[in-house]
Amino acid sequence: MPGLEVKNLSYSYKDKSILEDVCLEINPGEFAGILGPNGSGKTTLLNNINRWLVPQKGSILIEEQKVESLSPKTLAQYVATVPQETSLDLSFTVEEIVMMGRNPYLKTFEREKPRDKTIIEECMKAVGIWNLKDRYINELSGGEKQRALIARALAQQPKVLVLDEPISHLDINYKWEILELLKNLCKNMKIIVLAVLHDINLASLFCDKLLLLKDGKIFKSGSPEEVITEQNIREVFDVDVKINIQPQSGRPMITFISPVHKDTRPRSCERIHVVCGGGAGEKILQYLRERGYQVSAGVLNIGDTDWKTAKNLGVDVIEDLPFSPVSEEKAEENKLYLDRAEAIIICNIPFGHGNLKNLILLRDVVAKGEKKIFVLHETPIGQRDYTGGLAAKIYSQILKESVVINSIEELRDFF
The missing domain is CATH 3.40.50.450 (Rossmann fold)
Incomplete structure (x- = not known):
């Protein structure tokens, strides 16, 4: 059974339709990327899945559990989110930041138990920051901060890890590291990773499945080979590209080409x-x-x-x-x-x-x-x-x- 199912999801803000009849299925262990131009509904889709927004129509199921039937604490054990913008208290150490991911499993005023501390250590080691546990969060580089936030999300032991533009503000070396990390976590922990991405080529290299959104609808979903075509990119992003196959991975890579501008000067041939x-x-x-x-x-x-x-x-x-x-x-x-x-x-x-x-x-x-x-x-x-x-x-x-x-x-x- 799919780990995550979205069935006929629609969401509107006031009189404006943002998402319309969105359907998707993602299996455990799959890394899925969401692509689309600005305003196509990418972040809104994530916020419906983690129930920060409530859809007007449709349903979302995680391991056959409807998310609307789950309490906030229980939902946090199913879905963990790394948001696009995160405000971090500079007085916290990295370990304290990651420890916050255990809150869904603790009662009010309850202290972390040895098992919680073991999970925290495992999550930090999984993303390669255990050696930074005593550092303050404001002392870290951009890539290290992002690893800390991913570790915090993993500490929730979710079935689905949702990330909104996790690499947009990072240098290229950190972008590669973060996506490689997510792919390994996805495979090793058998969790679903669902991320909004803007770099089409990096999405093609690392994702198992891609969802291409246009005007709040899924224009195309499937493997990178099925989604990243010259026609699809032209119709969704209104740009001309050339598709080449990356030799090592066999995945499609795009090269932007100059737009064709037809002018009005007379021509004697075509x-x-x-x-x-x-x-x-x-x-x-x-x-x-x-x-x-x-x-x-x-x-x-x-x-x-x-x-x-x-x-x-x-x-x-x-x-x-x-x-x-x-x-x-x-x-x-x-x-x-x-x-x-x-x-x-x-x-x-x-x-x-x-x-x-x-x-x-x-x-x-x-x-x-x-x-x-x-x-x-x-x-x-x-x-x-x-x-x-x-x-x-x-x-x-x-x-x-x-x-x-x-x-x-x-x-x-x-x-």
């Missing part, structure tokens, strides 16, 4: 194919994408500077193996893109035997006389020909039938 390489096409690809053109590039070796730029910009790339000559298969694929394009731009790139096929294909396209060909001719071909003159011969034939431009600034006059 599809442009760019022949580039070695970084010569970086600025051109960036400019064309910003103008809103449908851009393709190739053939490029995987790992080439322009290959990386094209991937990050969401440009269609015909790619071949690193440090290898253009294969017949990729040349044929490139020919399809050349045929589809309404205009072709040849960047100021060197030509060797490895990319000579690109030039041969261009010569064949030029011979048909059906395409607009633009050659960025900043450096004499003799200084860029590493084929013993063969590339220069073909290049000269192409120049005769092309629009020759001498700088990227001139290119803007045409595109």
